[in-house]
Amino acid sequence: MRAPLILALGLAFGASAWAHNCPNEMKAIDAKLATKPQMSKENMDKVMALRKSGEDHHKAGKHTESMKDLGEAKKMLGL
Incomplete structure (x- = not known):
């Protein structure tokens, strides 16, 4: 019973961390575009x-x- 709960929490936090990385990717693209x-x-x-x-x-x-999409943009910019 404990293992499924831990797995569910891990997936929830993993998705949250992934979601919070989008703004960082956009900032990296914007910084490169500024050059x-x-x-x-x-x-x-x-x-x-x-x-x-x-x-x-x-x-x-x-x-x-x-x-x-952001990954493809970064690749095209050489990031």
Whole structure:
């Protein structure tokens, strides 16, 4: 009986920690964008769209989708 409770608590806290990382990812992207990285307009537009999508997903509570989009944006920026 104790093991399922511990597992449930671990998953709840793990999801919470994941959710709180979205703003840190957005800050990292914003900091890199502030340096005006050299990239094509097409790629810059895609990074900006991914950044916005990540923020929108975060606000909607869809943290897995948010982290996916933010991770792709970071990859394109070389982070």
